[in-house]
Structures are given as structure tokens and as C-alpha cells.
Amino acid sequence: MSRLVKISIILRSKNYVIKKNIIRYREKAAKDAEDVLGRSQQLLKQAGRQDISILEEDVRLFCKESHNLRVIRGYPLFEELRSTPNAILQELGKLFLAITVWVIYMKSIAVSIR
Secondary structure, three states: OOHHHHHHHHHHHHHHHHHHHHHHHHHHHHHHHHHHHHHHHHHHHHOOOOHHHOOHHHHHHHHHOHHHOOOOOOOOHHHHHOOOHHHHHHHHHHHHHHHHHHHHHHHHHHHHHO
16 A cells, blocks of 8 residues: 555544544534533423423533533522522523523624624
């Protein structure tokens, strides 16, 4: 085999490995988003809320951008709020509304950039 043919084979195999890794990453990302959506819907049902209040597109965006999240340790919410579970759910509803507004804002920025 000539040297050029060997180089071509090596490059093709490297490209193949890169493409396979990208495909695996995308498949894992899709599965992770499905898991997050399923768990979110389960928690909403337990709280007596409709599971359609979280859109699949929003969950995928959340998972895609989750590398920007940071964990801040604190006290459990019921201790911080010194409240009943229903009051905590109301506070979480306000937080969910704020997150929804943020997602809509970010989508509008993305649209205006294009």
C-alpha cells in the first residue's frame, strides 16, 4: 500500500470514530431528556398538577444548557419557608413561572440573533 492510501484509511477511521461518538452523545442526551421529562411529570402528578404544564422542548433546552447550573447547598425548603407543603408548592409555582419567562426570553434572543 502506498503511504497516501494508508493516510486516507487512518483519516477515514478517525472520522468514523468521531461520528460514532457524536451519535452516541446525541442518543444519550435524548435519553437523559426523556428521563428528566418523565421524572418531572411524575412529580407533577404527585403534587396534583397537570403533567402537560412542562413542555418537552423546554426540558430538552434545560438539559442542553444544564452544564451552566451550579449546586448551592442549603436547608430543605420546608425549613427555610417554615411552611406547609402546599405553601412550598405555591412558591415553587412562582419559581416555575420565573423560569418559564426566562426560557421565553432566551428563545426570543435566539430568534433575534438568527
